[in-house]
Amino acid sequence: MPAHILVVGGGIGGLATALALSRGHHRVDVFEQAAAFGEIGAGIQIGPNVTRRLHQLGLAEGLEAIAACPEALVVRSAGSGSELARLPLGDAMRQRYGAPYLCVHRADLHSLLLEAVRAQGTGTLVTDARIAQVETSDDLVCVSSSGARAWEGEALVCADGLWSVARQQLEVPSAAEPPRITGHTAWRGLAAQAALPQALRRQRVDVWLGPRLHVVAYPVRGGDWLNVVVIAESAPAGDARDWDQASSLDALQKATGRSGSGVQALLEAVPGWRAWTLSDRPPLASAAEMAHGRVALVGDAAHPMVPYLAQGAGMAIEDATALAEALGKGGAAEVPAAFAHYAEARWQRNALVQARARRNGRVFHATGAARLGRDLAMRTLGARLLDQRWLYGG
Numbered sequence: 001m002p003a004h005i006l007v008v009g010g011g012i013g014g015l016a017t018a019l020a021l022s023r024g025h026h027r028v029d030v031f032e033q034a035a036a037f038g039e040i041g042a043g044i045q046i047g048p049n050v051t052r053r054l055h056q057l058g059l060a061e062g063l064e065a066i067a068a069c070p071e072a073l074v075v076r077s078a079g080s081g082s083e084l085a086r087l088p089l090g091d092a093m094r095q096r097y098g099a100p101y102l103c104v105h106r107a108d109l110h111s112l113l114l115e116a117v118r119a120q121g122t123g124t125l126v127t128d129a130r131i132a133q134v135e136t137s138d139d140l141v142c143v144s145s146s147g148a149r150a151w152e153g154e155a156l157v158c159a160d161g162l163w164s165v166a167r168q169q170l171e172v173p174s175a176a177e178p179p180r181i182t183g184h185t186a187w188r189g190l191a192a193q194a195a196l197p198q199a200l201r202r203q204r205v206d207v208w209l210g211p212r213l214h215v216v217a218y219p220v221r222g223g224d225w226l227n228v229v230v231i232a233e234s235a236p237a238g239d240a241r242d243w244d245q246a247s248s249l250d251a252l253q254k255a256t257g258r259s260g261s262g263v264q265a266l267l268e269a270v271p272g273w274r275a276w277t278l279s280d281r282p283p284l285a286s287a288a289e290m291a292h293g294r295v296a297l298v299g300d301a302a303h304p305m306v307p308y309l310a311q312g313a314g315m316a317i318e319d320a321t322a323l324a325e326a327l328g329k330g331g332a333a334e335v336p337a338a339f340a341h342y343a344e345a346r347w348q349r350n351a352l353v354q355a356r357a358r359r360n361g362r363v364f365h366a367t368g369a370a371r372l373g374r375d376l377a378m379r380t381l382g383a384r385l386l387d388q389r390w391l392y393g394g
């Protein structure tokens, strides 16, 4: 008999998990603290390792309808605007990895997952349910909300993000430690491509590297919108728990100074800015940090990372499909062994992605001689340096 699974958190990781498990005919109830299921207004890039998993979840057509398929990734110097390296994406990625490299609006991907979970119809979606307490026994798990409501199931998946309450169930010393606030801030904005001057419109991923900062721009929503992100080593903008702080170009440029002319024109054309304080955790050190007994963690609850490899949501989606594969058609009795197998299968890859993301931050933001060395390596190795076979093919 399929298991009855409680999923805490209805973000991209929680919904991908609910979808993957309900396709295996498990009963899955999702608990989201917000009054409605939703996502903030920003883009994410999803590499072929992730689109492949979304295709497995039956979302190939839906994804095609909402995504932009950028033609290339181009890395430039933020000061001079000169090109350092280029990686063809588009058909090149499909041929190389059997799945596309896409850019999506978070809300569009979230809606796609939500509709697919609803269509499965194998559980309930509960909003206004901020889970404050978790109790587990040999056979059961019980979650209770701050509103004094309680629910019981046979397994618990914690997908409650960076500030996970549920991860405190793990029997590892780091479970109760708060995330590390990195001192880096991301400013992000969206612009309708039709409202931009022709020279600023683009259907590729552009990255500009500057001392202690970088800027990324890529199309979303079928290419109609441009997502722009500036990440700088600057004092946290505000409440570290708030992913969506109001900000402005003035505030951004007080922290970063003005950019080279090409980037500056783009930043000035973006109609509004939101700020996001970046936090992470050290790379996972063992499988015990991803599961214990009837409790498993997915996504940022387990392995929050800086976004310098553009894979945080990607790893949450990989976790989701791996968890469902580990459980298969197993019932309540199989849950602890399946969750242990899941954690064993996932922790090293997640740890590597966390570590590589941190390393990318140091490379992207390099100054002085390190920056000159980086630029030379990029100019010499080009696509070979940008392509990540271990990641996209994994």
Ligand SMILES: Cc1cc2nc3c(=O)[nH]c(=O)nc-3n(C[C@H](O)[C@H](O)[C@H](O)COP(=O)(O)OP(=O)(O)OC[C@H]3O[C@@H](n4cnc5c(N)ncnc54)[C@H](O)[C@@H]3O)c2cc1C
Pocket (backbone or CB within 6 Å): 008, 009, 010, 011, 012, 013, 014, 031, 032, 033, 034, 043, 044, 045, 046, 129, 130, 131, 132, 159, 160, 161, 162, 163, 164, 165, 186, 229, 276, 278, 298, 299, 300, 301, 307, 310, 311, 312, 313, 314, 315, 316
């Ligand atoms: C600037 C920036 C750019 C990024 N770009 C990319 C990218 O290009 N590609 C990529 O793959 N990733 C990217 N990421 C990373 C990505 O955003 C995260 O890794 C991803 O959102 C994690 O998803 P999640 O579902 O695990 O957690 P979250 O998205 O944090 O979802 C957690 C959910 O749980 C809910 N919740 C929390 N606590 C409770 C509770 N106690 N009870 C009930 N519900 C609760 C929350 O309301 C939320 O809905 C980026 C991140 C940043 C900051």
